[in-house]
Amino acid sequence: MTKADPKSVWTAVDNYFAGLLAPMDPQLEAALKANHAAKLPAIDVSPMQGKFLQVLVQMLAPRRVLEVGLLGGYSTIWMARALLADGRILSLEVEPRHAEIARSNLKNAGVLDRVEIRVGAALDLLPAIATAGEPFDLIFIDADKGNNPGYLQWALKLSRPGTVIVVDNVVRDGKVIDAKSSDPDVQGTRRMAELMAAEPRLSATVLQNVGPKGYDGFVLAVVR
DSSP: OOOOOHHHHHHHHHHHHHHHHSOOOHHHHHHHHHHHHTTOOSOOOOHHHHHHHHHHHHHHOOSEEEEEOOTTSHHHHHHHHTOOTTOEEEEEESOHHHHHHHHHHHHHTTOGGGEEEEESOHHHHHHHHHHHSOOOSEEEEOSOGGGHHHHHHHHHHTOOTTOEEEEOOOSGGGGGGOTTOOOHHHHHHHHHHHHHHHOTTEEEEEEEEEETTEEEEEEEEEEO
């Protein structure tokens, strides 16, 4: 018997559970098709990861959510659908074209009224957000990984005790353990993890995951 390719097994298992627990619908499918047609990077979360974010929002019932990295708005739709009536998402996106596509996807999904989009480099936008607004209840970081240390530092400034911080793509197919890597995404992730370990205000863990996107994982942290 030929040994099955691990990724094909991961994908089959993910598809099995997604079919039961995170089935796609016309609005989610349309968002993915629009992102593909616009040639956006194929880095959307998987349906099961989107459902993870949705369940997290349902558990926390946040009034204020910060998303660093909007892309085409696929993960945003999952989260926005779970918000209570007074819940809102502030999403930051560096690429104007991505933000335009995301705005169309969010409108098509019927959740644009729950999302505020700001366009620009997140590290340029975050100081004004910190000055003007109240703390966030949930912060989802899914942008350029080289800047993860800076995003984490701002997340702490924008948090309160009980704020949950989620960071995507931290395992990077296992490359995160290579201290000598020249990949800025790996080094940014490692520096962020070291900052988390040294930060007494944070209690954090990593949820490794496998599936159609390969081998990766989330950081899940709570502010004490």
